[in-house]
Amino acid sequence: AQSVTQLDSHVSVSEGTPVLLRCNYSSSYSPSLFWYVQHPNKGLQLLLKYTSAATLVKGINGFEAEFKKSETSFHLTKPSAHMSDAAEYFCVVSDQDSNYQLIWGAGTKLIIKP
């Protein structure tokens, strides 16, 4: 069965420093992987998606993620954090075993210190 583990419930970084949000997944098949973001009082917004093309995926707002099959990881990074990045981030997996439902991680709250 598929699962997603987000290794940190909270991550705190200073503005202008790099961001790393960690995600490990399990899947029996070639998965589709996503990162979603939810800003306070807003809906879920797709940041980026991996669909078996390039392993390095670029998303919106300067975020990117690298699919590493050998490590079953899909970590989200950004070179320089901005105050507007403060939000909750979700790693998501989907594959044929889940009937293409989205399987969500528990979320990581990103805190940006001025």
Add this chain to the structure above:
Amino acid sequence: EAGVTQFPSHSVIEKGQTVTLRCDPISGHDNLYWYRRVMGKEIKFLLHFVKESKQDESGMPNNRFLAERTGGTYSTLKVQPAELEDSGVYFCASSPGDVYGYTFGSGTRLTVV
């Protein structure tokens, strides 16, 4: 293009009452999904419509939950009677044809007291 609209944005009801959540998908999107996040837990799938038909309702927690999608347009999710453990945020999403094209609404925050 209008996005996915959910109504109401917040609802506070007493245990035992009935609540109906509504979702208006993006026009032309045949696929409509409901997900929810209860307090402190992961977001979980509830069900999937293709047009007016229920494609997958394996995530519906029990028979107190009833989802409909009349005419393949908007969808409603009724909880009757509501219990305390139903509190959470209910998200709706639509897509034209596959998992890559999900667009989510802003969610309905349901509080059962």
